[in-house]
Amino acid sequence: MSGVILAVDDSASMRQMVRFTLEGAGYKVIQANDGVEALELARTSGADLVLTDVNMPRMDGLTLVRELRALDTYKYVPMLVLTTESGQDTKMRGKQAGATGWIVKPFNPEQLLATIARVLQ
Amino acid sequence: MSMTAESQGLNQGTNKGASPAAAAATFSPELQIANMLGLCEAQMESALQDSDKAVDALVQAFTCLVDTSRSVKSLTEQLPAEYRESVSAGLNQQVEAITKQMASAVIAFQFYDKLTQRLGHVRYSLSTLSLFVCDRTQTANPDQWRRLMNTLRRLYRTEEERQIFQSMMDGMADEPTVKVAALKEETVAGAQVGEIELF
Numbered sequence: 483m484s485g486v487i488l489a490v491d492d493s494a495s496m497r498q499m500v501r502f503t504l505e506g507a508g509y510k511v512i513q514a515n516d517g518v519e520a521l522e523l524a525r526t527s528g529a530d531l532v533l534t535d536v537n538m539p540r541m542d543g544l545t546l547v548r549e550l551r552a553l554d555t556y557k558y559v560p561m562l563v564l565t566t567e568s569g570q571d572t573k574m575r576g577k578q579a580g581a582t583g584w585i586v587k588p589f590n591p592e593q594l595l596a597t598i599a600r601v602l603q
Numbered sequence: 604m605s606m607t608a609e610s611q612g613l614n615q616g617t618n619k620g621a622s623p624a625a626a627a628a629t630f631s632p633e634l635q636i637a638n639m640l641g642l643c644e645a646q647m648e649s650a651l652q653d654s655d656k657a658v659d660a661l662v663q664a665f666t667c668l669v670d671t672s673r674s675v676k677s678l679t680e681q682l683p684a685e686y687r688e689s690v691s692a693g694l695n696q697q698v699e700a701i702t703k704q705m706a707s708a709v710i711a712f713q714f715y716d717k718l719t720q721r722l723g724h725v726r727y728s729l730s731t732l733s734l735f736v737c738d739r740t741q742t743a744n745p746d747q748w749r750r751l752m753n754t755l756r757r758l759y760r761t762e763e764e765r766q767i768f769q770s771m772m773d774g775m776a777d778e779p780t781v782k783v784a785a786l787k788e789e790t791v792a793g794a795q796v797g798e799i800e801l802f
Binding site: 493499502537565567576582584 | 658659662665666669673702705706709710712713714715716717719720760761762765797798799800801802
């Protein structure tokens with residue numbers, strides 16, 4: 483597998499878990515601590531997919547998705563939300579913001595990789 | 604939000620340096636409750652800080668294991684042809700077994716993240732309740748209690764938290780610990796696999 487994935491989470495251990503999983507499958511992973519950092523990183527380095535948490539300081543994941551979708555370069559880039567939030571309302575807000583899919587934590591590494599491969603096709 | 608009884612000047616009721624008369628003058632059940640809630644919050648914060656350090660160390664150790672196992676795999680692939688057949692199969696089997704264990708560890712580590720988030724909500728609830736009980740105009744008003752409950756309900760992010768909240772609200776005096784234990788059995792089993800939905 484190849485491609486650059488922007489992983490956004492305010493938990494360092496979560497970012498590590500995502501990194502192990504994705505790098506093990508051959509992806510390059512760039513990481514951000516919150517939405518503000520992610521937006522900056524997304525503008526300066528291109529990402530083929532964005533994987534973001536929802537509840538983060540400074541800028542939450544749904545705002546990040548909305549902001550990225552407003553950029554020409556990220557209009558069609560897959561954006562997956564990885565969160566503990568499982569409520570239908572929040573999911574719907576994610577869909578309206580422009581998210582490609584919703585993954586509830588804890589993720590299963592194999593399933594996460596299969597989902598990423600599918601949306602990157 | 605982090606709040607301690609001390610930061611609100613709520614320790615007057617148990618002031619170590621205060622005279623018995625002064626302590627009695629400032630005593631109120633509300634201040635005692637606020638102090639107790641502040642104590643619970645402080646204990647929780649301290650325990651979380653300790654466990655954060657332990658988990659950080661575990662994550663570091665796990666990172667090394669992951670890197671080592673990947674190096675072993677890569678070395679196996681570079682073995683000269685004469686060794687590849689005899690050594691490679693056995694090593695590949697071992698590396699595969701390690702990879703499977705790592706996938707389980709990745710899932711288990713994520714439960715700690717979830718736990719931290721849930722305990723953060725408990726801490727916030729304790730802080731909010733601590734402020735609330737000190738205001739008699741609020742505690743005497745059933746609508747204010749309902750508002751407080753709604754505030755706490757909105758904190759919850761996971762299905763488990765919502766279910767426990769609902770279960771407790773449905774029958775608070777009806778053996779809550781038994782109910783929660785039964786619920787926990789269901790939710791832990793259900794929480795093993797995170798749902799995936801593509802829009």
